[in-house]
Amino acid sequence: MLKLISDIFIILVAIEALGIMLLEMFGNQSDIAVKAFAIDKKILQQKEVQIMMQNQGLYNGFLGAGILISKFLI
Numbered sequence: 001m002l003k004l005i006s007d008i009f010i011i012l013v014a015i016e017a018l019g020i021m022l023l024e025m026f027g028n029q030s031d032i033a034v035k036a037f038a039i040d041k042k043i044l045q046q047k048e049v050q051i052m053m054q055n056q057g058l059y060n061g062f063l064g065a066g067i068l069i070s071k072f073l074i
Contacts, residue, residue, distance in 0.1 A: 017064030024057030
């Protein structure tokens with residue numbers, strides 16, 4: 001029973017990291033990103049901030065993928 005609960009939490013954390021990746025990489029101009037990150041929309045329109053968020057999204061994507069790979073393949 002304890003293993004099942006830990007497996008569920010591991011998968012939820014991986015899904016959360018992948019969801020954040022999608023928001024940071026592809027939704028960084030949306031109203032959802034403005035609310036989620038509490039950043040002014042004018043700041044999100046700056047090219048440097050978009051690149052920064054995409055890099056952070058890439059990090060979160062690798063984190064989520066790494067969690068899933070280590071859970072199911074190793």
